[in-house]
Amino acid sequence: MRLSTADTAAIFDSHETCFIASSPTFLPLRKCMTTWIALFRGINVGGKNKLPMAALRSTLESIGCQTVRTYIQSGNVVFTCESTSKAKLAQRIARVVDESFGFVPQVMLLTPDEFRAAVTNNPFPDAAAFPKTLHFFFLSGTPDDPDLASIADLATETERFELIGDVFYLHTPDGFGTSKLAKGVERKLGVATTARNHSTIEKIASLLDSE
Known part of the structure; x- marks a missing residue:
């Protein structure tokens, strides 16, 4: 026809x-072009794995990424790219950062739908009033056998947590930095994670909405 x-x-x-x-x-x-959210893990911490955001934007643009926007030094990036393969794009980003800055970063990529689903599924909306006490741990994959009982043993009386899909939500009203659960959750889940507090989540959402 x-x-x-x-x-x-x-x-x-x-x-x-x-x-x-x-x-x-x-x-x-x-x-x-496909929109992606990239969450870098372990950069610009304690003087190690230094990766200035301006340099990161230029580096991503050098491999064809467009409309690259970043938020704070922990490595939160929203951009568009021709690639629709999450695994291949993450490897390419890690490789070009290694070539330019001398270390291989861990990069987790999310689609806008995945990111917005994580926001929608937040089981502790009341904690958003104190955004630095509520963290989203984005997982590199679905845990085969998460040890939720041991995770519960690490929690204090005031802490709350829930695993929904590939996101682990943790509310630490008495402080995230001193939480044994926050420090031990990755080992108990058995997969790599990277955490962002609710304030950062809101900023990333704003970057998405500004497209």
Whole structure:
């Protein structure tokens, strides 16, 4: 079936390039960009793994990322990129940072839907009034056998936690820095994590909404 010149449809080639389908030829329209949230772990801590955000933005732009926006030095980035492969893109980012700064960072990538689902699923909305006491631990994968009983043993009487999908939520009203649960949760879950407090989560959400 041939399309008339009035009929158009968006299709994608193997390079994720958008085209307008218009009989009898296909005309290039634009590159199709995917939005990503990158959460870096363990950078700019105690003078180690230094990665200035301005330099990080330039580095990501050098591999084709666009509209790169960052928030604070812990490494929270919102950007667009042609790549739709989370694993390949994370490896590429880690490699280019290693080439430029001499260390391989741990990078967790989230889609906007994944990030917004984490916000929506927050089981402790009342704790948002004290945003630095509420942390979202983003997991590198779904735990096979999380030791929730041992995690509960680490919690104080005032601490609350819940594991929902690939996000571990922790409310520490008496302080995050002194929490034994905060320090031990990754080992008990058996997967790598990176944590962000609710204040940072809100800022990342604002970056997404500003697209």
